[in-house]
């Protein structure tokens with residue numbers, strides 16, 4: 087287990103089958119900090135390995151675990167948002183057009199420097215899963231507000247809407 091470097095060349099033979107581990111704060115993840123309320127505590131633990139996949143491709147397999155804060159869109163109070171992600175992504179060089187990977191395979195195209203910048207990739211993965219309308223699981227706000235008009239675009243996330251659909255089917 088090694089400390090995560092700022093950048094690394096995942097295509098070097100010595101990168102294969104190694105495992106890196108580290109922690110990031112808001113200082114390391116400025117875009118996540120910008121997407122969190124001011125002063126939010128950001129703590130992320132990361133472990134990853136560079137492995138060879140079934141098609142000979144180089145893959146980045148990571149475990150990302152952590153928390154930040156978001157603003158609950160129901161009561162507008164801060165809420166803790168925890169996440170646990172396990173991305174498994176093929177790495178391709180920017181000039182590689184001979185990839186055997188299918189068109190829909192999840193891949194990360196490296197920049198012109200050919201290097202993997204772990205903090206940026208970890209940040210991308212977290213930002214992708216950031217909830218659009220975060221809400222407390224048990225929110226103190228008045229539940230009746232859910233039924234005010236104009237909430238239609240959020241209906242898919244409304245637990246009562248789901249209940250209604252279930253009832254409609256029975």
Ligand SMILES: [Zn+2]
Pocket residue numbers: 158159160161162163221222224225226227
């Ligand atoms: Zn709330």
